[in-house]
Amino acid sequence: MHDATPLIATIVGGLVLAFFFGAIAHRLRLPILAGYLLAGVVAGPFTPGYVADAHIAQELADLGVILLMFGVGLHFSVKDLMAVKAISIPGAAVQMAVATALGMLLGWALGWPLAQGFVFGLALSVASTVVLLRAIEERRLLDTDRGRIAVGWLIVEDLAMVLALVLLPAIAGFLGAEQGAPQQSMGELAKVVAFTFGKVALFIALMLVVGKRLIPWVLQSVAQSGSRELFRLAVLAIALGVAFGAARLFDVSFELGAFFAGMMMGESKLSQQAAEETLPLRDAFAVLFFVSIGMLFNPGILLESPWIVLAACLIIIVGKFVAAFVIVRAFGRPLKTALTISVSLAQIGEFSFILAGLGVSLGLLSAEARDVLLAAAIVSILVNPLLFVALDRWVRRAEAAEIPVVEAIPDELEPQPVSALKGHAVLVGFGRVGRRVFEKLRKTGQPILVIETDEDAVRPLREHGGAEVVVGNAASGAVLAAANLAQAASLIVAVPNPFEAGQIVRSARAERPDLDIVARAHSEECVEHLASLGASRVIYGEQELARSLFEASCERPSAPPVF
Known part of the structure; x- marks a missing residue:
């Protein structure tokens, strides 16, 4: 018998362990995500026994995020994005600023350098794509005003993090934090910022002008061949190809590239079929994403720095929740909308890990701060489904007691008044x-x-x-x-x-x-x-x-x- 390659061993081990612990979590009426994360801890390097390849697991997880963002793009048109820009752009900006400031305040209290506190706070400010989308899709909120605001908010955060990942090396050089890096002037930093904005703007313009016409045409042409296998391959090729091309040519994240690919494909009448064809792969790789997070977790940090982990969790779960709630209510949105969006964003995930890894490599973030960040991320991911359960129960009780949970500006796609038809x-x-x-x-x-x-x-x-x-x-x-x-x-x-x-x-x-x-x-x-x-x-x-x-x-x- 041939020995299993690291790729095969990682896929098989991750899925089998995820199924085993996920089934146990479901049996105990716990969030299934808890089982997936526990599977990652078991397969990780910090526990005895089987150890999966962390690098391969992370790459498989990235594929899952790409496919998930592609699926979101299929249901999210340009019109939808523009409809919520008035609240999503300022909302995401203010919430990220608040979370970053709280992270810097915690770093100052711990005696961390200013640059470390900034990177730590920035990593706390961005929500996980996978966690947020899984939660709103399970509750059928993606096609509601609440879901659109949450996704639009998430896209703005992703764009901000794309810029942060590109600019961070320049900031490290400007601060002289990286070993051997020359001090950079403000003029050089401004050039880097302008160049980055230009590349992102060029990619978006290219997708809106060329991709909006080319992608639906390719899909329609393949569909006319009558081959379902070729159609499925075309959908995956477009999703992964655009994501990869965006990252290599424009320094845009895989996730954002896949989102725009899906949004352009959504212009085709075959978008629903495209979504169905990619669903099994999206689910499988999303599971591997949570397993990969569990593999990064070092349980020892809970014993070494419990109070720092608790403070970081409070910033994520309480600080971000309160900031988002105040912002959404300030825009006159309904109470239920404010609560849904606040709960959705009260967690962190994949971009936080990427930013933390880059920060460590640049000397801006210590290994201890990275471990605290990972621990807080896992806690927030575990707590987030429980917050949604509590929100669902509160909404049901409020509606039963006739408490007005939907007021002010009604959601565009909220349930309509009861029909007056009879015998229909x-x-x-x-x-x-x-x-x-x-x-x-x-x-x-x-x-x-x-x-x-x-x-x-x-x-x-x-x-x-x-x-x-x-x-x-x-x-x-x-x-x-x-x-x-x-x-x-x-x-x-x-x-x-x-x-x-x-x-x-x-x-x-x-x-x-x-x-x-x-x-x-x-x-x-x-x-x-x-x-x-x-x-x-x-x-x-x-x-x-x-x-x-x-x-x-x-x-x-x-x-x-x-x-």
Whole structure:
């Protein structure tokens, strides 16, 4: 038997350990992320036993972040980014300034050099892309105003960190911190800053002018070939190729390059299919990202410097939370929006680690400060899902007690008022299957209400009529409530995802025990799953296809008998 290469050993070891500890965490009703991080600690160099290759694990994690940012870009158009720029740009700038100042204050109290305190505080100021997106995607917030503000805020932070990573060597030389580095003048520093801004601006302009036309055209051309394998390869090639090219040619981060690649691909009508094709890889590499973080963690720092770690955690979880909350409320946004964004940003991640590593190599950050940063990052990542759970519970209690958690400026995509329709059919999903169901329903003259997450898909219905539309995820109780199930004649669940369909069926059955619920399935296991959750009838695609083929063959007089 051949010995496993470091790459294979790292992938297999990371995924197996992540599954094992993730399953335990889920069993104990803890955040699954805790299991992934623990798997990394077990596979890391600071614990006995198996030790994975940390360098390879980090590169695999970078792939995960690239694919994740690409997926976000697919759902985030230029119009969306411009719609939230008024709050995202000043909000991110002020919050980063507050967190950096608090980090410098902690460094001053500990007697650290000014440059070390600055780098430490800057690393505390930027939130993790993976953690934030995982949290808002799980709660179906990506297509809401809250989600768009959070993602826009994150993009601004990423842009700031791109500039910081490029400028930090110049700042190190200017301060004379790097061993043997000559002192730089303000004029030289200004040239570096201007050159960096110019490269980032050039990349963005190139993507908006050329990429916006070229990427959708390439995707459409490949789709016409009829090869799903080639289409999947094209999506991955565009995502990874643009990310790599952005980093090599423009010194832009992989993550930002992938985000713009996804945003340009989102202009294509095939963007939904592109997102589905990359989803399995995104999930797998996102797991490896959390494993890689756990591998960097040295548990000994908790015993050596517990109070410093606690202070750093308070800056991340409390300081950043309060700063974001005050900023969002100052812009007149709803209380629920302010809380959601504040909780989303109360953690740090991948850019913090990159900045810390660069700071150590330049002599701006000590090894102790780096270990404190890693410990605080892991604690914040573990605490963040618990903050979201607490927020969800508070929102449910507030809504039950009729406390106004949504006031001032309503979210653009918040659940709509309850429909006034009666005896109507509620159709969930307006994809290829949903559209065909809609056409059949419309011929009956029955009132129709369509629920769909993709606003672009249902825009023709809003413009030309034919049905009421609720934009949102039907797995959310608030969205289902807007459909007025109490007065509905039937619910048709046409979404392909069995887990999402199951949530919808279960929620609808709990709200209306006598409602006629029809759902679609792709396997016999899905049929049993949906039926057990309360579906009145489940349509199994292959079974219906077989029945139609049989009936069509029997209609032909010359057809041979079928047994």
